[in-house]
Amino acid sequence: AAGTPGSPRSADFVVVANRLPVDRKKNKDGSQGWKTSPGGLVTALKPVVQAHGGAWIGWGGSADEHIDPFTFDGHGVVPVDLSSDEVAEYYEGMSNTTFWPLYHDCVEHPEYHREWWETYLEINERFARAAAEIASPGATVWVQDYQLQNVPALLRSMRPDLKIGFFLHIPFPPIELFMQLPWRFQVIDGLLGADIVGFQEPGSAHNFVRLGRRLGGLRTYRDKLFTTDGRTVTAKAYPISIDSQELLDLSRTPEAREIARQLRDDLGNPERIFLGVDRLDYTKGLRHRVQAFGELFTSGQLDPLNNVYLQVATPTREGVRRYQILHRDIDEMVGRINSQSGRIGRTPIQYRYSSYPKLALAAMYRAADVMVVSPLRDGMNLVAKEYVAAHDSDDGALVLSEFAGAALELTQAYMVNPYDVNGMKNQILRAAGDSHANHARRMRAMRKQVFKHDIEAWAGSFLSDLGSVPDPQ
Numbered sequence: 001a002a003g004t005p006g007s008p009r010s011a012d013f014v015v016v017a018n019r020l021p022v023d024r025k026k027n028k029d030g031s032q033g034w035k036t037s038p039g040g041l042v043t044a045l046k047p048v049v050q051a052h053g054g055a056w057i058g059w060g061g062s063a064d065e066h067i068d069p070f071t072f073d074g075h076g077v078v079p080v081d082l083s084s085d086e087v088a089e090y091y092e093g094m095s096n097t098t099f100w101p102l103y104h105d106c107v108e109h110p111e112y113h114r115e116w117w118e119t120y121l122e123i124n125e126r127f128a129r130a131a132a133e134i135a136s137p138g139a140t141v142w143v144q145d146y147q148l149q150n151v152p153a154l155l156r157s158m159r160p161d162l163k164i165g166f167f168l169h170i171p172f173p174p175i176e177l178f179m180q181l182p183w184r185f186q187v188i189d190g191l192l193g194a195d196i197v198g199f200q201e202p203g204s205a206h207n208f209v210r211l212g213r214r215l216g217g218l219r220t221y222r223d224k225l226f227t228t229d230g231r232t233v234t235a236k237a238y239p240i241s242i243d244s245q246e247l248l249d250l251s252r253t254p255e256a257r258e259i260a261r262q263l264r265d266d267l268g269n270p271e272r273i274f275l276g277v278d279r280l281d282y283t284k285g286l287r288h289r290v291q292a293f294g295e296l297f298t299s300g301q302l303d304p305l306n307n308v309y310l311q312v313a314t315p316t317r318e319g320v321r322r323y324q325i326l327h328r329d330i331d332e333m334v335g336r337i338n339s340q341s342g343r344i345g346r347t348p349i350q351y352r353y354s355s356y357p358k359l360a361l362a363a364m365y366r367a368a369d370v371m372v373v374s375p376l377r378d379g380m381n382l383v384a385k386e387y388v389a390a391h392d393s394d395d396g397a398l399v400l401s402e403f404a405g406a407a408l409e410l411t412q413a414y415m416v417n418p419y420d421v422n423g424m425k426n427q428i429l430r431a432a433g434d435s436h437a438n439h440a441r442r443m444r445a446m447r448k449q450v451f452k453h454d455i456e457a458w459a460g461s462f463l464s465d466l467g468s469v470p471d472p473q
C-alpha cells in the first residue's frame, strides 16, 4: 500500500496518462484544493487505483508549474511537470499536430518536425521514470493513449519486473498511412514494450499486428506478436464505454428534468430538438454536419418554426492552429445560416461554445429528440453512448457516423457517411420522422448494449487479461 505519495516502489497499481484524474478547485476558505475530474476513464480506474493504494501519474494541465506528489481520496497523485516549450512540442505539436491527424485517417495533414519528436521522447522518458520510481516489485502499470506510446518500452528497460498494459483511445491507422511517420520503427518498438496493447476496435488491433509483421519483421499468430527478445505481446480490442447507470440516474433527477424543461422553453418549445455535443475538433465532422443542417433549414425541409438544432462545442486545444481555424469557420457558418434561414424570434442553429457540468449534459440528452454524432473518424465516441444511456424514454433517435468506433456496437442507430452530405440530410429526416415503434425498438436494443458493456466491464476485461499474463522470467 502507498505510504507517502510518490515514495519509492510503494504502488502495486499505477496508471500513467497524459492528464491527472484531478482538477483544481477553490475551497470555501479561499485556499486551493483538488476535485476528481469528470470523465469515464477516471470513473473506471479510480476505484482500482484506490483498492491497491496505487498512484496516478499525469500532467496537471498548466505549463511551468511544479506540483509535489500528494494523496487524494485514497490514492497517490504524481504530477509530471511540463515547461511551456514542452507543452508546445510534446502536447500541441507531436501529440496533437502529428499523431492526432495521422491516426484519424489524415483528415487534416499531419506535420512532422524532428524537434517535436525529440521532445516527445524526452517527455515519455519523464513519465516512464516517474512510473519506474513508484511501482512496487512486480506491480501492474497501465499506460494510456497516443501521447505516451513510447512509455511501455522505456519503462520495461528500466523495470523488467513489471506487468505493463497500454490502451490506445484513438484509432490505430492502416499501415499505408502509418508508414508516413519518420519515426515509425521507434513507435512500434515503444508500444511493443507492453504485454497487452489494447485498441477500441478489432480493425485497429489488426492494423497493429500487420504492421508488426510487415514493418517490424516479427512473427505473428492471430492477435499475438512475438518480439525479438522472446516476449509475446497481445494486440486486442477492448471497446471503451461509460458509466451508464450513473448517467441514467443523473438524467432522472428532478434537477435534470427541470433543466431539460427549461431548455425546451428557452428554445421556444419546438416540435423537435436536434442535438450535437462534441469537442470542437476537426475529426468530429462539424463542418459537414452544420452544412447539412444549414441546407435543411434554408430549403425548408426542416421548418425553423418547429425545429431547432442545438450544437454544443467544447473548447479544446485552443493553442493549436487547426483548432483555431475550425473555431472561426464554424462561427462563420452558423452566423451565415442563421441570418439566411432564421425567422423573427427563431434562431434555427443554437450554438454554444462552452463546457458544461455532467448534469446539464444529461438534461440536454434527455431533451433531445434526435442526437447527431457524425465524426469523420473517431476511436469510439462516448457521446453516442451517453445519449443512449441518458435518454430513457423510447422516443429518441441516434444518427451515427459509420466511422465512429461506436458504430460497431450501436448498430441500431441511423447510420451515415458524414462525407455524403445529401445522404446525411436524408438520414436526419428519416430519423426525425420515423414511427414511434421504430424509435422504441432501436433505442431499447442500444440501451441493452450500453448497460451490458459499461466502463466497469471495459476496465475489468482489460485488467483481467493483463492479470493472466505470465510473470516476467
Ligand code: ADP
Binding pocket: 039, 040, 277, 278, 279, 312, 313, 314, 354, 355, 356, 357, 358, 361, 380, 381, 382, 383, 384, 386
Ligand atoms: P473525445 O474523447 O474525442 O472528446 P468522446 O465523445 O469519446 O470524444 O468523449 C467526450 C467526453 O467529453 C464525453 O464524456 C462528453 O460527455 C464530454 N463532453 C463533451 N462536450 C462537453 C461539454 N461541452 N461539457 C462537458 N463535457 C463535455
Ligand code: F6P
Binding pocket: 018, 019, 145, 169, 170, 316, 317
Ligand atoms: O480520447 C482522446 C483524448 O485525447 C484523451 O486522451 C484526452 O483526455 C481527451 O481526448 C481530451 O483531449 P485533451 O486531453 O487534449 O484535452
